Amino acid sequence: MARTILILFALSFLVFACIGKASTHSSLQEGQRLYVVHCSSCHGTSADGKGPASASLAEPPRDIIQLREEGKLNKISLVRSILDGLPGTGMPPYADSVSVEEADWIAEYLLNMNLAEN
Numbered sequence: 001m002a003r004t005i006l007i008l009f010a011l012s013f014l015v016f017a018c019i020g021k022a023s024t025h026s027s028l029q030e031g032q033r034l035y036v037v038h039c040s041s042c043h044g045t046s047a048d049g050k051g052p053a054s055a056s057l058a059e060p061p062r063d064i065i066q067l068r069e070e071g072k073l074n075k076i077s078l079v080r081s082i083l084d085g086l087p088g089t090g091m092p093p094y095a096d097s098v099s100v101e102e103a104d105w106i107a108e109y110l111l112n113m114n115l116a117e118n
């Protein structure tokens, strides 16, 4: 009996692990969609900082993927930059346009973005 319960428990854990994975996948897609809508004009679709609007900025954006590879970005710093912007630079705040959860998805997308796909 105890064994059956254990197996059932393990099975339900597996099911939930799969559901969790599926939702991560769709939040990454949503993060990508939001990134393209709000960020790519300056940062470029591959986040290299060469979006069409970057040329008009006094200080063009740096390559986000390079910053990520250098270990200079994490989830918290990204969400904060997105919501509050970076005062003194051309990076605007998004607290009025995206929710904290959406900022989290964008951050997650940037942390997982695969350069080879772009």
Ligand code: HEC
Binding pocket: 035, 038, 039, 040, 041, 042, 043, 053, 057, 059, 060, 061, 062, 063, 064, 067, 073, 077, 078, 081, 082, 086, 089, 090, 091, 092, 094, 106
């Ligand atoms: C109007 C142009 C513009 C738009 C739109 C824009 N940014 Fe920026 N961003 C900048 C500039 C300019 C900087 C400052 C230079 C730098 O740090 O690379 C910057 C900096 C950053 C940085 C690196 C600095 C840090 O410490 O976090 C990140 C990450 C970033 N932006 C993410 C985003 C995201 C995500 C969006 C969309 C929600 C976005 N940006 C929209 C111009 C823009």
